[in-house]
Amino acid sequence: xxxxxxxxxxxxxxxxxxxxxxxxxxxxxxxTELGLAKSAVFRHxxxxxxxxxxxxxSATSRYRLGxxxxxxxxxxxxxxxxxxxxxxxxSDLRDEVGETIVLSALERSGVRxxxxxxxxxxxxxxxxxxxLLPFASSAQGKTILAHLPRExxxxxxDSVQGEKILRKLNRxxxxxxxxGWLESAGEVMPGVNAIAAPIFDASDSCIGAIAVVGLFA
Amino acid sequence: xxxxxxxxxxxxxxxxxxxxxxxxxxxxxxxTELGLAKSAVFRHxxxxxxxxxxxxxSATSRYRLGxxxxxxxxxxxxxxxxxxxxxxxxSDLRDEVGETIVLSALERSGVRxxxxxxxxxxxxxxxxxxxLLPFASSAQGKTILAHLPRExxxxxxDSVQGEKILRKLNRxxxxxxxxGWLESAGEVMPGVNAIAAPIFDASDSCIGAIAVVGLFA
DNA sequence: GAACGATGTTCTCGACCAGAGAACGAAAGA
DNA sequence: TCTTTCGTTCTCTGGTCGAGAACATCGTTC
Numbered sequence: 001x002x003x004x005x006x007x008x009x010x011x012x013x014x015x016x017x018x019x020x021x022x023x024x025x026x027x028x029x030x031x032t033e034l035g036l037a038k039s040a041v042f043r044h045x046x047x048x049x050x051x052x053x054x055x056x057x058s059a060t061s062r063y064r065l066g067x068x069x070x071x072x073x074x075x076x077x078x079x080x081x082x083x084x085x086x087x088x089x090x091s092d093l094r095d096e097v098g099e100t101i102v103l104s105a106l107e108r109s110g111v112r113x114x115x116x117x118x119x120x121x122x123x124x125x126x127x128x129x130x131x132l133l134p135f136a137s138s139a140q141g142k143t144i145l146a147h148l149p150r151e152x153x154x155x156x157x158d159s160v161q162g163e164k165i166l167r168k169l170n171r172x173x174x175x176x177x178x179x180g181w182l183e184s185a186g187e188v189m190p191g192v193n194a195i196a197a198p199i200f201d202a203s204d205s206c207i208g209a210i211a212v213v214g215l216f217a
Numbered sequence: 218x219x220x221x222x223x224x225x226x227x228x229x230x231x232x233x234x235x236x237x238x239x240x241x242x243x244x245x246x247x248x249t250e251l252g253l254a255k256s257a258v259f260r261h262x263x264x265x266x267x268x269x270x271x272x273x274x275s276a277t278s279r280y281r282l283g284x285x286x287x288x289x290x291x292x293x294x295x296x297x298x299x300x301x302x303x304x305x306x307x308s309d310l311r312d313e314v315g316e317t318i319v320l321s322a323l324e325r326s327g328v329r330x331x332x333x334x335x336x337x338x339x340x341x342x343x344x345x346x347x348x349l350l351p352f353a354s355s356a357q358g359k360t361i362l363a364h365l366p367r368e369x370x371x372x373x374x375d376s377v378q379g380e381k382i383l384r385k386l387n388r389x390x391x392x393x394x395x396x397g398w399l400e401s402a403g404e405v406m407p408g409v410n411a412i413a414a415p416i417f418d419a420s421d422s423c424i425g426a427i428a429v430v431g432l433f434a
Numbered sequence: 435g436a437a438c439g440a441t442g443t444t445c446t447c448g449a450c451c452a453g454a455g456a457a458c459g460a461a462a463g464a
Numbered sequence: 465t466c467t468t469t470c471g472t473t474c475t476c477t478g479g480t481c482g483a484g485a486a487c488a489t490c491g492t493t494c
Contacts, residue, residue, distance in 0.1 A: 004260055004264035008228040012270070043220070046220050047225045047229070051325075067293075070298070071329070071332075105288075108268075112284075112285070112288070129288070130288065203274060
């Protein structure tokens, strides 16, 4: 990483590892998962503990999330609380189309799934909350890219190789801009289809996407 | 700080500064508030931005919280989601006693107010969510201390000076243990009275306190 | 009960990174 | 236009973060 603060990125990795762990998780498990030294993980957990971002079970000395996150989440101004704003429309849309709805937000290295509203059916479609979808090969990613400022999109795409692929991608992006939404078939997972539309904030920046996800008919 | 990761602590300071800022906040404002160099703040914001913890208004290039926090908060296991569990009982209690209810959680350097349920009245009692109450001089702090393991409480208290004060404090702590709750008059703010009771998690560790806060009769 | 393996925690030391401060560019106000 | 203020970039140096080993403490196994 040639920008930003390295050790903080590590700390956030650790925090997210704890967050996504199915239950309490210990120092060694985190260390092997992230490929770090135990001592480093331990020291990072100290600060996170100190600041209330994680809690420690003193019996097992394993870690889980603390309340601080909820406190901070609560502090996001209501007017730009994407999650809260999306909740109603998402379940309405799910009831209307009878398919799974997926909400995702823009991050630098991809599109992060932040919420799902799963249709009532025996067949659950498996997009897990927290997953990171690629920009170049997901309906959500491409929809967001299409509505970002030119240079920002280019910057996010400079890892995409291949002239031919880029041409195809650019055609899709302009189609997304033209029709306001984009479909994609089986890119994230074979047999799974998605239709995505962009979400803008108060200042008209594209900050995420909402998608209907279903199986091939 | 003789433990933990320094730069991460700074990053969290910045994150919390953004969180508690009434609206969008810029690099310089954060830097002066925390007494750091602008360049350092800027670099930290890069990582936080990269990871989705903050968002950047590209018009003003000021910062506010991102969606990542809400995603993580959502991931805390329901069974130990203090905030969600407390919501119902808090408003019940408020309606019953007709006073403001305050929920707080244990942190290393004090007791953090994580939620309030304000009674309907023209006179709002001012405990702001996010404030850090001292261990030694708040009903909440002392109640939590009283129900912590001995050595942990001692460690948190080693900054408290004065033989006489310590004796008085210890008497209050044992009273809190004996009667299960503790009152305190005007310690946090003159004229404001509080009664606090401890909250335990599934493994019987004291993780927070709930308090009724009101004015002197 | 001794030997073992796995865990969390502490320690030391060197490479390297984070932070201070200055400098730049741009935007806003006077 | 001049001035001020802000965000961003640059450079250099001291401090600090990470690897690895050592220690402590568990359960487990024989």
